[in-house]
Amino acid sequence: MGRGRQRGRSQRKHFKESRENVWKRPKSDAPDNAAVADKPTWEPFLTDNPNFEEYYKEQGIVKAEEWELFMEILRKPLPAAFRVNSNSQFCDEIISILENDFVKSLQAEAIEGGELEAIKPLPWYPKNLAWHSNFSRKEIRKNKILERFHEFLKLENEVGNMTRQEAVSMVPPLFLDVHPDHFVLDMCAAPGSKTFQLLEIIHGASEPGTLPNGLVVANDVDFQRSNLLIHQTKRMCTANLIVTNHEGQQFPGCRLKGPSDNLPINQLSFDRVLCDVPCSGDGTLRKAPDIWRKWNSGMGNGLHSLQVILAMRGLSLLKVGGKMIYSTCSMNPVEDEAVVAEILRRCGDSVELLDVSDKLPELIRRPGLKTWKVRDKGGWFTSYKDVPQNRRGGVIVSMFPSGKNLKDSTETTQENENGGVQDECKETENSVVDAIPDEPVVEISDLPLERCMRIVPHDQNTGAFFIAVLHKVSPLPDFQEKPNPRKHSSKKNADSTVKSPPEEAVVSANTEPVESPVEKVQEEDANSEKDDSLVEPEKKNTEGETTITEEKEANPPSQAGGKRKVPMQGRWKGFDPVVFLKEETLIDSIKEFYGIKDESFPLYGHLVTRNTDTSSVKRIYYVSKSVKEVLQLNFAVGQQLKIASVGLKMFERQSAKEGSSKPCSFRISAEGLPVILPYITKQVLYTPMADFKHLLEHKSIRFPDFVNPQLSQKATELVLGCCVVILSDGEEPVKADASTIAISCWRGNNSLAVMITPADCQELLERLAERTPKTGGGSVDGNNGDSVAMETA
Known part of the structure; x- marks a missing residue:
């Protein structure tokens, strides 16, 4: 979900979530009279735009009798919505708190505000995981009575147990039918809430204690928004994610020419694609009211054209049999139905628009439109034939329901089966009606666009959204598009036509697998990025480290047979390289120190760093089998993927003096602990509830100060360095699994100190307080320490 790079990104930049629903008065409007200088310089947004009202009345998005209610709801602040992480350690407990505490404690405030319910689960979201509040985010922040609820939401969001997300934004991943072994591409992923959802689905459907065989590639064109995406998704603590930074319409296919004996995959393609494209964003008016004054029909x-080419690129990367979601947070049919109609015309029978009306029956949605108009420079057009020649650069034929230039068609006659002639515009099978001379032609699409869905705000007190589910049933067809009269730069609104392919990149001398020319064209476009487009606004990586600039290759690839050389056979500017860690001495020291057996949890081939100098590596990341295979392919094809983040941070170099000289200088990160915990056999300390809570409360305990005196001796027996403290109600070791509460700690000379964030300490203390019996006793309320390992933000 998002808006265009030139308009929408600046809108989001200036409308921060922490900012009140007001807009600063321009300097030119500032009062000159000192007598009125004490008047406020802030004023409410105007929730009115005559052009917006005229446009959507004409388009028939809602019925005339619904119009007043539609506008009334649009002018109200958007209610807050949030989703509980289904893979959270405390998922059931958080839902219980919502159901048994906040539903009741906030009820009086809801009634005072004229609402029947304060919070309630979204009826269409599975397992009561998503919740709707009848308070806006501003009300939750400012209302003193809601302060406890606000602090609860902030804390659980920070530690990854919950995600604050607009309700309609949660819908697309639910229709994608993701399985744990699927390769999933999120083409325009920032800020990352839907990516987080996709990761939840992949992990939730896999067997407990195992990593899924699938992965998610989350891509966004904007470098700074990619950092926001990384921040959001790292709360998931997953080794099955790659974050990339490409223009979606030029996303690389990473294809080898023919199979390789050394690589398990020879082309990067996906079982599922989420194509949530940049859009004008008028479906988010309730959340971002600055759009009211900026909105105009020219935005859509x-x-x-960019939306069409993004969708086509997504389909070219999709495997046959796979599904793609096309979605926007816009109500504009030019961005919605017109784009779906155009890609269906281009793809022919190779792609079908699925009817998903029987899915999520409690979700109120409306069918897609079959007819609409196009507005340009104050005028309305019902058919491309009516568009003046001088405006055909801004209004193109694919924006209309039929997608045809009917004026040119009617001038061309053809023989029918009986030897006669007929008007071609009458052959469109109900795509044109009222084709009377001198009368406007009203086009009606003959495609099944009613299978699309549009969510409008007043049906469920939400924002607006548009969703179409596409199924690729065969390779894309062999065809050539006519050139578009309007030429778009690849850096702006990409041309809606597929251009003739240049000579294809040579990756190897093997025979290329058979694919359609459309896929070849899209692949070529993906491989045609220029070096000067790779300079990023920030010269630091996602962890704030100084990046390594791109080095010139000593042996640049040569051109073979007159064909283009493979592009980008080196590092990307502004990005640290991705390097497999192959230092056996270092890996062996980690395995020995923590007692990790390679056959149960393989480290070789699964550890990567972002620094080619292994002697100064600060962080080591763990990648799943699927991510490992994609990285190997990426190296083989010349590092075509511009990777901003990959894998799960598993180990960090200890910078303290006492840590640098010990047998293992790397500590286990809090993010990586849940994954590696079941396989650690050394440096483990089992503590009862009283000492575990004492450690969280004070952040550090001197050995003589343990409540249980036996722990003092056990702690001193640990080797200096990182250790893992596991909550256990007994002295005997327990088998660690996905239900074990554990934290990373540092065993110093005389004390034990936690290595987790204050937020994680607070969250764990609150959850443990609910489990501790009121009578005390230091047990875990009969749960034998059962929960799952901690995740950190």
């Missing part, structure tokens, strides 16, 4: 027209 200007993004239409």
Whole structure:
């Protein structure tokens, strides 16, 4: 979900979530009279735009009798919504708190505000995991009575147990039918809430204690927004994620020419694609009211071509049999139905629009439109034939329901089966009606666009969203598009037509696998990025470290047979390289120190760093089998993927003096602990509830100060360095699994100190307080320490 790079990104930049629903008065409007200087310089947004009202009345998005209610709801602040992480250690407990505490404690405030319920689960979201509040985010922040609820939401969001996300934004991943072994591409992923959902689905459907065989590739064109995406998704603590930074319409296919004996995959393709494209964003008016004053019909027209080419690129990367979601947070049919209609025309029978009306029956949605109009420069057009020649650069034929230039068609006659002639515009099978001379032609699409769905705000007190589910049933067809009259730069609104392919990149001398020319064209476009487009606004990586600039290759690839050389056979500018860690001495020291057996949890081949100098590596990341295979392919094809983040941070170099000289200088990160915990056999300390809570409360305990005196001796027996403290109600070791509460700690000379964030300490203390019996006793309320390992933000 998002808006265009030139307009929408600046809108989001200036409208921060922490900012009140007001807009600063321009300097030119500032009062000159000192007598009125004490008047406020802030004023409420105007929730009115005559052009917006005229446009959507004409388009028939809602019925005339619904219009007043539609506008009334649009002018109200958007209620807050949030989703509980289904893979959270405390998922059931958080849902219980919502159901048994906040539903009741906030009820009086809801009634005072005229609402029947304060919070309630979204009826269409599975397992009561998503919740709707009848308070806006501003009300939750400012209302003193809601302060406890606000602090609860902030804390659980920070530690990854919950995600604050607009309700309609949660819908697309639910229709994608993701399985744990699927390769999933999120083409325009920032800020990352839907990516987080996709990761939840992949992990939730896999067997407990195992990593899924699938992965998610989350891509966004904007470098700074990619950092926001990384921050969001790292709360998931997953080794099955790659974050990339490409223009979606040029996302690389990473294809080898023919199979390789050394690589398990020879092309990067996906079982599922989420194509949530940049859009004008008028479906988010309730959340971002600054759009009211900025909105105009040209915003949607200007993004239409980019949306088409993004969707086509997504389909070219999709495997046959796979599904793709096309979605926007816009109500504009030029960005919605017109784009879906155009990609269906291009793809023919190779792609079908699925009817998913029987899925999520409690979700109120409306069918897609079959007819609409296009507005340009104050005028309305019902058919491309009516568009003046001088405006055909801004209004293109694919924006209309039929997608045809009917004026040119009617001038061309053809023989029918009986030897006669007929008007071609009458052959469109109900795509045109009222084709009377001198009368406007009203086009009605003959495609099944009613299978699309549009969510409008007043049906469920939400924002607006558009969703279409596409199924690729065969390779894309062999065809050539006519050139578009309007030429778009690849850096702006990409041309809606597929251009003739240049000579394809040579990756190897093997025979290339058979694919359609459309896929070849899209692949070529993906491989045609220029070096000067790789300079990023920030010269630091996602962890704030100084990046290594791109080095010139000593042996640049040569051109073979007159064909283009493979692009980007080196590192990307502004990005640290991705390097497999092959230092056996270092890996063996980690395995020995923590007692990890390679056959149960393989480290070789699964550890990567972002620094080619292994002697100064600060962080080591763990990648799943699927991510490992993609990285190997990426190296083989010349590092075409511009990777901003990969894998799960598993180990960090200890910078303290006492840590640098010990047998293992790397500690286990809090993010990586849940994954590696079941396989650690050394440096483990089992503590009862009283000492565990004491450690969390004070952040550090001197050995003589343990409540249980036996722990003092056991702690001194640990080797200096990182250790893992596991909550256990007994002295005997327990088998660690996905239900074990544990934290990373540092065993110093005389004390034990926690190595987790204050937020994680607070969250764990609150959850443990609910489990501790009121009578005390230091047990875990009969749960034998059962929960799952801690995740940190």
